[in-house]
Amino acid sequence: MPLAVRIHPFAAAVTAATVAAVIHLRRRRAHINAMGSTLLVLFAKSNEELKLAQSLKLKFETTTDALKVSEEEKEVKVLLGSDVGSTCQVNFGVGLYMDSLVATRFGRLLLWSPRLSSTHDLVSKNFHELPLGTVCITDIQFKGRGRSKNVWDSPLGCLLFSFTLQMEDGRKLPLLQYIVSLAVTEAIKQLCRDKGLPQLDVKIKWPNDLYLEGLKVGGILCTSSYQSKFFNVSAGVGLNVDNEKPTTCLNTVLEKLRPNSSKLTREEILASFFNKFEELFDIFLNEGFNVLEDLYCKTWLHSGQKVVIEEKIDGRSIQSEVTIKGLTSSGYLLATDKQKNSYELHPDGNSFDFFKGLVRRKLE
Numbered sequence: 001m002p003l004a005v006r007i008h009p010f011a012a013a014v015t016a017a018t019v020a021a022v023i024h025l026r027r028r029r030a031h032i033n034a035m036g037s038t039l040l041v042l043f044a045k046s047n048e049e050l051k052l053a054q055s056l057k058l059k060f061e062t063t064t065d066a067l068k069v070s071e072e073e074k075e076v077k078v079l080l081g082s083d084v085g086s087t088c089q090v091n092f093g094v095g096l097y098m099d100s101l102v103a104t105r106f107g108r109l110l111l112w113s114p115r116l117s118s119t120h121d122l123v124s125k126n127f128h129e130l131p132l133g134t135v136c137i138t139d140i141q142f143k144g145r146g147r148s149k150n151v152w153d154s155p156l157g158c159l160l161f162s163f164t165l166q167m168e169d170g171r172k173l174p175l176l177q178y179i180v181s182l183a184v185t186e187a188i189k190q191l192c193r194d195k196g197l198p199q200l201d202v203k204i205k206w207p208n209d210l211y212l213e214g215l216k217v218g219g220i221l222c223t224s225s226y227q228s229k230f231f232n233v234s235a236g237v238g239l240n241v242d243n244e245k246p247t248t249c250l251n252t253v254l255e256k257l258r259p260n261s262s263k264l265t266r267e268e269i270l271a272s273f274f275n276k277f278e279e280l281f282d283i284f285l286n287e288g289f290n291v292l293e294d295l296y297c298k299t300w301l302h303s304g305q306k307v308v309i310e311e312k313i314d315g316r317s318i319q320s321e322v323t324i325k326g327l328t329s330s331g332y333l334l335a336t337d338k339q340k341n342s343y344e345l346h347p348d349g350n351s352f353d354f355f356k357g358l359v360r361r362k363l364e
């Protein structure tokens with residue numbers, strides 16, 4: 001039976017105006033997309049950082065090629081958050097994000113775009129232009145990058161961001177991805193506590209995947225280049241917050257644990273991430289990974305996991321079983337066999353699944 005709905009005349013007027021505005025916006029956005037234009041909006045936490053944002057905008061506007069973008073992003077429009085008018089809608093609650101951010105070095109200058117090829121490409125190509133700790137976030141990526149040149153599916157509802165940092169000690173660099181992973185899992189836990197929500201037990205699958213209830217919900221990508229005694233690092237995170245496809249997402253699991261509870265937002269997770277990351281990164285730099293290893297091993301999926309290693313000895317294939325115990329100082333898997341010999345396990349690079357085709361090196 002059809003439902004009769006009575007609309008208040010004022011509501012009807014508002015609805016008509018809203019519909020017209022939405023149609024106008026959609027047409028305009030469709031026009032922008034058809035022309036291949038890209039919009040980048042700069043936001044800052046403090047007045048000091050706002051000045052940096054203003055000078056960045058000026059530089060990008062006045063110097064040819066100051067902003068390096070992918071081929072697909074030929075026409076780039078850079079705006080300050082305060083310049084955004086009614087023709088463009090920022091689909092990210094910058095106010096909520098900035099209010100929740102207490103980190104003093106990371107995430108305070110934010111570049112938002114409705115659609116980018118890859119936030120990772122944007123920050124790594126412009127590493128030297130962007131103040132350290134700048135974050136780039138987008139709603140959708142059309143050329144998202146995963147590790148080993150994989151494509152990273154980046155639909156709406158995912159938290160997709162990359163940020164910059166510098167490191168001096170090359171021995172610590174391979175371990176940085178673990179700090180980023182841990183900052184994501186700890187940030188989600190903290191947020192669930194703060195909001196009185198059930199705990200989401202997001203786990204780390206070594207080396208850089210995030211799993212929830214046995215399904216992949218995210219991944220970490222860290223790339224670096226070396227210049228003048230520093231490693232310039234671009235760190236990227238993809239996390240499925242709100243889109244049930246292709247696996248599951250944080251909010252679907254929350255809904256299952258407690259129906260009708262409030263949800264996690266990208267804004268809160270991003271701020272909580274930087275708050276945690278700054279804390280963990282400082283511990284990592286000042287005291288080393290050892291101090292965090294316990295927490296890392298409690299958060300990953302592998303303690304006590306048995307792995308079969310296949311080796312060719314004299315042309316014959318020999319299988320042996322080892323047990324994962326933790327990480328070695330260089331960030332690879334530490335394992336022991338039944339005779340209590342210790343090994344470092346390395347991926348052989350041929351398989352998408354890191355746990356297939358592991359190669360072992362005996363440790364003294």
Ligand SMILES: O=C(O)CCCC[C@@H]1SC[C@@H]2NC(=O)N[C@@H]21
Pocket residue numbers: 117118119120121141143144145146147148150152154160161162208209218219220221236237238239
């Ligand atoms: O392969 C992996 O598991 C890592 C995936 C990392 C994806 C994120 S999404 C935001 C940032 N931009 C990219 O293009 N990649 C990273």
